[in-house]
Amino acid sequence: MNLAVKWKITRIMLTSVYLFAGWMLFTGSLNPFSMVMGLFFSILTALLTYSLFIDEKEAERRGLVFNIHILVFYLLFLLFKMYASSFAVLYNVIRGNINPRVVHFRTRLKSDIARVILTNSITLTPGTITLSLDDDHLIVHWLEAKTTHSRYAGELIKGKMEKILKRIFV
Amino acid sequence: MTEWIVFAFLILGAVFNLMGLLGVLIFPDPYTRLQASSTCSTTSVMSVFIAAMIDSGISAVTGKILVITLFFFISSPVSAHIIALYAWKNEIIPWRRKGGQE
Secondary structure (H helix, E strand, C coil): CCHHHHHEEEEEEEEHHHHHHHHHHCCCCCHHHHHHHHHHHHHHHHHHHHHHCCCCCCCCCEEECCHHHHHHHHHHHHHHHHHHHHHHHHHHHHHCCCCCCCEEEEEECCCHHHHHHHHHHHHHCEEEEEEECCCCCCEEEEECCCCCHHHHHHHHCHHHHHHHHHHHHH | CHHHHHHHHHHHHHHHHHHHHHHHHHCCCCCHHHHHHHHHHHHHHHEEEEHHHHHHHHHHHHHHHHHHHHHHHHHHHHHHHHHHHHHHHCCCCCCCCCCCCC
């Protein structure tokens, strides 16, 4: 059994595990018939669509199986940050005093999914929208720009989010 | 006590929604309008979801709302990003404050 086949089987199994977790969350019952049904259909769906869920080149060490307990903390942190910056945007809307600029910076994250999560978090936080993500280069539209210097702007926008994400996807 | 927290979150959601719409009317160009509307859509909808979660207590309904919230966490930024990317690819120049720092 060569490496490609092994990786294929791993991808199918991981996809079906994720799908089954989703099934359990939606049905919320421990009825054996429903569980067997869910298992069957998640394996069937995984067989059909594993190449869409997990790309063949996406084989980082912690890219797919990550530290879930830090991810929960990260979501709570994101919620807090969202409310904090949302009040800032509210204040700016009332005063009508905005200073929008486009800033460019780079990220140190390696895996694709971590980069996508970072981009999504930046867009989710009010006041910043990611215009483009090209490999590790981000272009961000910033509503209340304090600086246009690439490194400081990056530190102010992604700062702590990147540090936590680095610990999730090692 | 729980009712008051739910009330507070719902009112917060309404206020954010109103201010987001106000921002869409006030702001000068597509990017800043998108900022205002994404603020309105994320924070106000999230407040309503949190209110619903607190109201329903610990039950299966809360889990379902949690799943919807997670989907929202993924889908809302992606839609905002797609609109912004389209504007950026069409080379719409962002508005800039006169006399701001260079």
